Amino acid sequence: MPTIYVTRRIPDLGLTMLREKGFALEVSEKDGVLTKDELLSALRSKPYDGVLCLLTDTINSETFDAAPTAKIFANYAVGFNNIDVAEAKRRGVTITNTPGALTNTVAEHAMALILATTLRIAEGDRLMRSGVWGGWGPMQLLGSDLMGKTLGILGAGRIGSRLAYHCQKGFDMNVIYYDVRRNEAFEKETSARFCPTVEEVLKNADIVSIHVPLLDSTKHFINADRLNMMKPTAYLINTSRGPVVDEIALVEALKKGVIAGAGLDVYENEPKTAPGLLECENAVLTPHIASATEKTRGEMAKLAAENLIAFFDGKTPPNVVP
Ligand code: NAD
Numbered sequence: 001m002p003t004i005y006v007t008r009r010i011p012d013l014g015l016t017m018l019r020e021k022g023f024a025l026e027v028s029e030k031d032g033v034l035t036k037d038e039l040l041s042a043l044r045s046k047p048y049d050g051v052l053c054l055l056t057d058t059i060n061s062e063t064f065d066a067a068p069t070a071k072i073f074a075n076y077a078v079g080f081n082n083i084d085v086a087e088a089k090r091r092g093v094t095i096t097n098t099p100g101a102l103t104n105t106v107a108e109h110a111m112a113l114i115l116a117t118t119l120r121i122a123e124g125d126r127l128m129r130s131g132v133w134g135g136w137g138p139m140q141l142l143g144s145d146l147m148g149k150t151l152g153i154l155g156a157g158r159i160g161s162r163l164a165y166h167c168q169k170g171f172d173m174n175v176i177y178y179d180v181r182r183n184e185a186f187e188k189e190t191s192a193r194f195c196p197t198v199e200e201v202l203k204n205a206d207i208v209s210i211h212v213p214l215l216d217s218t219k220h221f222i223n224a225d226r227l228n229m230m231k232p233t234a235y236l237i238n239t240s241r242g243p244v245v246d247e248i249a250l251v252e253a254l255k256k257g258v259i260a261g262a263g264l265d266v267y268e269n270e271p272k273t274a275p276g277l278l279e280c281e282n283a284v285l286t287p288h289i290a291s292a293t294e295k296t297r298g299e300m301a302k303l304a305a306e307n308l309i310a311f312f313d314g315k316t317p318p319n320v321v322p
Pocket residue numbers: 078079080099100102103106154155156157158159160178179180181211212213214217218239240241265266288289290291
């Protein structure tokens with residue numbers, strides 16, 4: 001009977017599947033992210049066979065040392081930048097993630113951020129709640145339409161291509177994209193035009209939406225120089241990972257009108273935000289909730305459980321991180 005440490009309570013669907021299969025689960029009772037010391041001492045407390053961890057847990061050589069019997073770390077996320085995958089490989093530890101389950105939900109959230117920034121929804125909401133709204137005005141909170149505009153996707157994988165589909169089919173937008181790999185099926189589906197450089201996307205898009213994974217090569221993928229290449233009327237949307245954008249440079253750009261606005265779900269040093277960001281009226285900010293629907297969080301729990309079940313059945317889990 002495999003014994004699994006779960007670093008934080010996740011939806012019951014996945015936990016029930018594991019219990020029904022006879023797994024013994026130890027679920028952290030803390031309603032919050034475990035500190036490094038809390039995580040290490042929890043892992044040292046028993047000879048666990050596996051760990052179900054979250055994107056907020058740093059999993060590296062120290063963690064593997066604390067759980068030497070754990071041969072699988074099942075991440076409850078599609079991104080796995082919180083895990084030292086190379087170190088896991090060296091030690092023969094399997095890492096899995098939860099791709100696909102959250103694709104449409106995150107794309108819908110990116111769409112919501114696009115609409116909220118261009119139509120100034122959050123600013124309007126703040127005005128209503130301030131109690132000082134004086135009634136309809138012909139020049140009040142003028143936004144920007146989407147029809148006929150150009151969406152620039154950076155990273156046309158699962159989520160980026162799904163967002164492009166919504167924008168092209170639902171809002172009649174043109175799509176351009178940059179990716180390290182050209183995606184011809186995506187081009188066919190959305191009439192997207194491939195740009196051979198990031199710069200070409202930045203110079204031509206009205207909305208730039210980021211969907212690359214966080215890697216050493218994508219840290220500060222969007223920096224001051226690249227923000228300066230964008231149109232002053234353009235918006236930046238980020239639902240990928242915070243460190244992909246130089247947040248201090250972004251605040252400067254938002255304050256100086258280098259770009260028109262930004263819609264962000266992720267931040268460079270969560271839960272902190274860069275100085276000045278919260279005062280930017282032209283930024284719409286959500287607290288890393290792009291995958292947070294009942295259905296999707298349940299699906300993610302199910303996928304994490306399926307990965308663990310397959311592993312302990314002696315099979316290759318469906319979502320091994322290569
Ligand atoms: P994916 O692997 O399907 O797509 C990523 C795409 O980025 C791929 O097409 C890949 O070729 C491309 N890419 C990689 N490096 C690149 C580079 N240097 N330049 C350009 N393109 C590059 O992943 P996905 O399922 O679409 O998820 C994308 C990211 O979204 C995840 O890695 C994760 O960090 C993030 N995410 C965030 C949330 C959230 O809650 N905000 C939820 C889910 C996923």
